[in-house]
Amino acid sequence: MLFHITAQHDHTTCGFVTHGKETMKSRSVWVEGSDKVKVLGAWGYQTSHTLFGIVEADAYEDIAEHFEYHLGLGPVEVLPILDLVQRRKDLGFWGQS
Numbered sequence: 001m002l003f004h005i006t007a008q009h010d011h012t013t014c015g016f017v018t019h020g021k022e023t024m025k026s027r028s029v030w031v032e033g034s035d036k037v038k039v040l041g042a043w044g045y046q047t048s049h050t051l052f053g054i055v056e057a058d059a060y061e062d063i064a065e066h067f068e069y070h071l072g073l074g075p076v077e078v079l080p081i082l083d084l085v086q087r088r089k090d091l092g093f094w095g096q097s
Contacts, residue, residue, distance in 0.1 A: 002081045003063050005053040009074035014049050036062040
């Protein structure tokens with residue numbers, strides 16, 4: 001199942017602001033995924049301290065565990081999403097006008 005992640009923090013909880021680029025080693029490791037969470041894409045909007053990701057996992061609980069560290073930094077939104085390209089293929093409509 002696919003999920004869209006939005007995670008936000010502010011300048012007071014931003015590791016880069018408070019500890020420099022060395023913090024990026026530990027705080028951005030989520031982009032590598034895990035054995036339960038596959039990260040398909042990850043983006044950041046640094047001026048608003050907002051991170052975005054598209055991830056794949058079998059269960060919401062795996063996503064919640066993967067982003068648990070971020071809950072102390074700011075809000076995290078996890079939205080299940082539908083792959084519309086795959087849905088069209090599954091329905092047999094791909095390539096048809």
